[in-house]
Amino acid sequence: MIPFINIRAQREAYKSEFLQAEQEVLDSGCYIGGPIVQAFETELAALTGAKHAVTCGSGTDAITIALLALGVKPGDEVIVPDFTFIAPAECVMRLGGIPKFADIDVETLQISPESIEAQIGPMTRGIIAVNLFGQCPDYKKIKEIASAHGLWLIEDSAQAFGATQNGQSACTFGDISITSFYPAKPLGCYGDGGALFTHNDELAQKIRLIANHGSSTRYVHEICGMNSRLDAIQAAVLRVKLRHLDEELKKRHENARKYDEFFANYNAGIRAPAGAKIVPQKMADGNTSTYAQYTVLAEKRSSFIEALKSAEIPHCIHYPAPLHEQPCFKMFAQGSENNNAIKACKKAVSLPMCAFTDVEGIVEMLKKV
Ligand SMILES: Cc1ncc(COP(=O)(O)O)c(C=O)c1O
Incomplete structure (x- = not known):
């Protein structure tokens, strides 16, 4: 794995x-x-x-x-x-x-x-x-x-x-x-x-x-x-x-670019079934990221997760619930009509990412499922 x-x-x-x-x-x-x-x-x-x-x-x-x-x-x-x-x-x-x-x-x-x-x-x-x-x-x-x-x-x-x-x-x-x-x-x-x-x-x-x-x-x-x-x-x-941080950050950026390229094609309809759009977290102008996570929003998350599982690619969900819905914060939840946070929790999937991740290999496996 x-x-x-x-x-x-x-x-x-x-x-x-x-x-x-x-x-x-x-x-x-x-x-x-x-x-x-x-x-x-x-x-x-x-x-x-x-x-x-x-x-x-x-x-x-x-x-x-x-x-x-x-x-x-x-x-x-x-x-x-x-x-x-x-x-x-x-x-x-x-x-x-x-x-x-x-x-x-x-x-x-x-x-x-x-x-x-x-x-x-x-x-x-x-x-x-x-x-x-x-x-x-x-x-x-x-x-x-x-x-x-x-x-x-x-x-x-x-x-x-x-x-x-x-x-x-x-x-x-x-x-x-x-x-x-x-x-x-x-x-x-x-x-x-x-x-x-x-x-x-x-x-x-x-x-x-x-x-x-x-x-x-x-x-x-x-x-x-x-x-x-x-x-x-x-x-x-x-x-x-x-x-080694600088060289690692460069490798993380290269890995993110490889994922970005794959998902751009995926969204162009080569692989995506209708309505199954996958959109990576947008990098704001002026920002460079450490890519602590490479996170995408998947319109049909459960079918995307099934595809990852069948290709034996691990994933994490960051984060499954907005904080205002956590049991420990329920008393503070009033006034938290945070629709974007709620939507992100339903769609977010993080993929393997670090300087030592073989993203090319992952992308090749994803192409087969
Ligand atoms: C955004 C954010 N803040 C704070 C922390 C807490 O850091 P630590 O695990 O070192 O206590 C984390 C750790 O995951 C985090 O992601």
């Missing part, structure tokens, strides 16, 4: 580099924080152009830390996309805040600025925008809305480390931006990991404090924080992968 994401092939490709980097950490006696984590943070900041990069325990922790640093209080409303992974809304609710669900653009599948504006009320404090499947939403418009209404912006770039919008790097659009190093992400480690980015010195200081038990001097706890730190061994793995 073709792997959905071929992490094992990636390990094989850089194995000697990984073994050396891992051994150095194991021999160092320094397993949490320390010089390797510091060096990785410096590299993250340099690569994105963010003034500060602070690592932490996961992407979910990063969102929680960002919300705490921005001072979210019980009852505060925070606007999140309705069509995404649960983490942004979950973190808001965990701190007693109220997630308000905004709809998405029907083609790019990114949070819609118009829908954000429609959700703003007297209790709104901020926006969490997600770079869904690896490309950015319209940050020019979102930032204009945020500043017109005095709201802060968190950029959730869990899926998009390495993406750009009009030449600007992802992870630099928010007051605080975050990413995830979950193993399946475009830049993933061998466990959980995450990072926060900001240009603001004061926020950077708060972030470091919160992530380390509210402490900057040992056993002095200025605020009540949490334990969220990156292991040195994960930083070592990530530093190896960072060296």
Whole structure:
């Protein structure tokens, strides 16, 4: 069976580099924080152009830390996309805040600025925008809305480390931006990991404090924080992968082009049965994507999935339900008439995608079914 994401092939490709980097950490006696984590943070900041990069325990922790640093209080409303992974809304609710669900653009599948504006009320404090499947939403418009209404912006770039919008790097659009190093992400480690980015010195200081038990001097706890730190061994793995990120992103782009070409012909009627149109997520002008997912909207999803199964091509559904329909958010669902998010949940299918995916082979198999 073709792997959905071929992490094992990636390990094989850089194995000697990984073994050396891992051994150095194991021999160092320094397993949490320390010089390797510091060096990785410096590299993250340099690569994105963010003034500060602070690592932490996961992407979910990063969102929680960002919300705490921005001072979210019980009852505060925070606007999140309705069509995404649960983490942004979950973190808001965990701190007693109220997630308000905004709809998405029907083609790019990114949070819609118009829908954000429609959700703003007297209790709104901020926006969490997600770079869904690896490309950015319209940050020019979102930032204009945020500043017109005095709201802060968190950029959730869990899926998009390495993406750009009009030449600007992802992870630099928010007051605080975050990413995830979950193993399946475009830049993933061998466990959980995450990072926060900001240009603001004061926020950077708060972030470091919160992530380390509210402490900057040992056993002095200025605020009540949490334990969220990156292991040195994960930083070592990530530093190896960072060296190969550019070439991997190029391969991801080539793979996406091969899928795009196949589906353009498919839609021209060569293979598609009537009404079975398949439309890939649209790349907005000015964006480059990490293709964390290559996701299509299939008009007749169940028959497309049957075709994938018969060709033994794995798939995932990102995401089967809009967040406002999740049992844990039902009490916040009112006012979430998000038709585009609802439609996307019925049609979305993600196909195998990484730098080591043989998309030509997949396309050949698809042509036979
Ligand atoms: C958009 C988004 N935000 C946040 C997260 C959470 O990241 P983590 O799994 O590292 O906690 C994910 C992970 O899948 C994600 O896709």
